[in-house]
Amino acid sequence: MESERMASTVNDASPAVAQAPKRRRRRLGRLTKKEILVVLGMLAVPVVVDLAFVWGPALASVVLSFFRWSGVGGLHPRACRPSGGLIQDNGCFTGVDNYHRAATNYPPFWPAVEHNVLWLLVFIVIATPLGMLFAVVIDRGIKGSRVYQSVLFLPVMLSLALIGIIWEFVYSPNYGLINTVIGHNQDNNLIDWLGNPHLNLWAVLVAATWRQAGYVMVLYLAGLKAADPALREAAQVDGANAWQTFWRVIFPTLRPINIVIIVVTVIESLRAFDLVYIINKGSNGLELLSVLVTNNIVGETSQVGFGSALGVVLLVISLIPISIFLYQNFKRKEGR
Structure with a gap:
């Protein structure tokens, strides 16, 4: 029952x-209805902010790059007269004249492009492998790894402007650390690391690499900590050494991290501005596109249209390697 x-x-x-x-x-x-309004609000706020501060200025720069405009007055579709220096021609339509002027009649342009490309190559060839090496060594649990991780990550927490000031003291001809250590701080034997156009770019790249390596290290550490320990154990059972385990077993699992690092590296290298502007405002061998954009838009001679054209060039240079890399990775992933 x-x-x-x-x-x-x-x-x-x-x-x-x-x-x-x-x-x-x-x-x-x-x-x-209240919940729907909350969801819409949460979606609308970031979209509006993104449009207002990212896509809006980017599209405005593309439009302004086809005009001769000083930042004051309105824009009109009338073509600029041959005597473009006249005040009444402000806001006139130039077509691709700003781009033509940058490529043919603006001496700092091509050195700036070369320096930006060199900056990118140094970050890819030196800073990224160095950050990966730091991450692998620290991930192995060496003694004092927490201290090393904190020391290497410290430059990332500092602003680039402060890093520029620190390295100015390091490179100072009279009382700088480097000249004092190598004995070149005498009046007749000074090495002007930041004033010499043949040395200053490489000196600034050392400072930029010092910061970028710590950033890359943290990203790779996050990927290594997330890797499945069973993969390492299986590789050891198969007789693989530490080098083979990393490159053939662990590194392929870091594909998402690699994509993030490549994108961040391209963006960080091509938008480099603070270091060179703090040192000498991007002149005397330290020309960069970002500095030229700033000097033309907010400098003494306000040429918003021409500065916008330089900004569009910088945007295109940034998008090309990122687009190629992302296309190759997604294509490879779809082919599997």
């Missing part, structure tokens, strides 16, 4: 139990 009552209770409760998930799913699927 007792078993029959229990069976009857279970049978009576089973429809309610079966209907509970359905009611729960139905309840979760229905949102009140």
Whole structure:
């Protein structure tokens, strides 16, 4: 009898139990008007901010690059007159004249492009492998790894402007650390690391690499900590050494991290501005596109249209390697 009552209770409760998930799913699927408004607000705020501060200025720069505009007055579609220096020609349509002027009649342009490309290559060839090496060594759990990690990550927490000031003291001809150590701080034997156009770019790249390597290290450490320990154990069982385990087993699992690092590296290298501007405002061998954009838009001679054209060139240079890399990775992933 007792078993029959229990069976009857279970049978009576089973429809309610079966209907509970359905009611729960139905309840979760229905949102009140207040909840819908909250969701829309949470989506609308970041979209509006993104449009206002990222896509809006980018599209405005593309439009302004086809005009001769000083930042004051309106724009009009009338073509600029041959005597473009006249005040009444402000805001006139130039077509691709700003781009032509940058490529043919603006001496700092091509050195700036070369320096930006060199900056990118140094970050890819030196800073990224160095950060990866730091991450692998620290991930192996060496003694004092926490201290090393903190010391290497410290430059990332400092602003680039402060890093520029620190390295100015390091490179100072008279009382700088480097000249003092190598004995070249005498009046007749000074090495002007930041004033010599043949040395200053490489000196600044050392400072930039010092910071970038710590950033890359943290990203790779996050990827290494997330790697499945069973992969290492399986590789050891198969007789693989540490080098083979990393390159053939662990590194392929870091593909998402590699994509992030490549994108961040391209962006960081091509938008480099603070270091060179703090040192000598991007002149005397330290020309960069970002500095030229700033000097033309907010400098003494406000040429917003021409500065916007330089900004568009910088944007295109940034997008080309990122687009190629992302296309290759997604294509490879789809082919699997």
